[in-house]
């Protein structure tokens with residue numbers, strides 16, 4: 001093995017999975033798995049279902065061990081409800097497989113499932129997630145699970161015995177297979193008779209239709225979820241598959257699956273960490289036209305793939321965390337850049353280094369990066385002040401960081417632009433004054449005028465660092481203190497007052513983007529005009 005173990009949670013799982021796979025299926029490629037239901041927009045929180053096995057599979061591949069990451073699209077599940085924003089007439093499709101429901105109006109996709117899979121597939125590609133997608137519609141309708149279905153039906157008493165431990169009332173005749181009606185395609189069916197010898201199965205549907213089929217030849221139905229999942233563990237030989245908290249209560253699929261997979265299918269439950277909830281902050285401000293469901297694609301519009309990967313890599317699956325669409329994203333990027341610098345200097349802790357490495361690339365190679373990563377909060381301030389004007393943005397970036405083309409600052413620049421446009425409320429946007437606030441300027445006392453003159457004199461040195469020194473230094477100079485004077489409460493108060501004055505003169509409010517960035521974005525001439533010097 002090329003890597004040392006025990007550096008982070010991913011490495012520890014990879015160790016465990018490699019050992020366990022060697023025991024279960026020596027010499028075969030290791031199988032990690034995820035499952036997603038394309039029943040509607042796939043929530044950003046569900047990305048953990050894919051990222052957890054992805055990171056483990058990727059670590060296994062980095063060690064030179066063959067590993068497949070299966071992604072089951074649960075697209076043969078029934079359509080349960082019409083989400084907000086979709087024509088209520090779609091209710092007539094409730095009970096059909098997701099692949100038999102028409103895509104939402106205006107979609108170019110063949111059906112409901114394809115429509116909601118597509119953006120996830122694109123996001124996973126951008127994230128560098130390598131997987132083998134499996135359509136459960138395809139598997140069931142081509143009879144891939146025929147033997148497993150017959151086995152489950154034959155052993156239905158055993159399954160019923162497992163499930164009944166968690167039931168409060170008894171079910172009359174338990175049957176683990178649900179046919180989709182041949183006439184209306186819905187699953188509003190009841191199995192009325194089954195003959196184990198001939199596999200003849202009779203069902204009736206709420207639509208009035210009924211027929212008798214031979215289960216050994218029937219490919220329009222599926223095992224119920226609590227049987228379907230353990231069946232697939234055995235069928236695919238899954239060694240690692242995580243699941244959400246909701247699958248772990250007594251009687252839930254993970255718990256009963258553990259017993260069913262062994263008793264019925266002769267397989268074993270995968271190593272399966274329970275992953276905690278991923279929350280979202282700052283989405284309330286978003287338009288509700290999309291039903292307020294943030295998707296991975298939404299996150300990738302405002303942050304680069306490595307940053308999103310990092311959020312998942314650095315936290316153990318059992319730790320919950322939040323993905324920020326609000327101001328907090330600026331702090332996240334500060335943290336990310338600080339880690340990058342630390343690692344470039346050879347300073348990171350092993351776990352930090354591991355998470356960073358998993359974020360910036362995969363076993364297949366590095367992910368695209370921004371060649372010249374200007375701090376996100378600086379970019380956000382610039383595009384806020386310039387309202388995205390490319391020429392002005394380039395002028396500022398050139399002054400700021402010797403950037404010659406905007407492409408050097410991309411894709412980070414585009415992400416910051418998108419964040420400002422979509423997630424900064426109108427009331428928090430910065431509007432630089434066109435004309436000086438003469439009334440305010442006329443009302444200023446001697447000391448305030450002096451502070452503005454000192455600022456104006458210092459504007460010749462036009463870099464972010466010197467502007468930072470300047471805005472903090474003006475109140476020091478006025479107090480007769482040296483430039484490196486420590487902050488006292490009096491000095492801090494004077495600095496606050498000076499900053500507030502500048503914000504009022506420049507943007508007509510008491511606060512705004514960080515002053516050095518704001519000054520840089522506005523330009524020296526316009527600053528001088530607005531502060532009346």
Ligand SMILES: [Zn+2]
Pocket residue numbers: 181182183184185186205206207208209
């Ligand atoms: Zn029917």
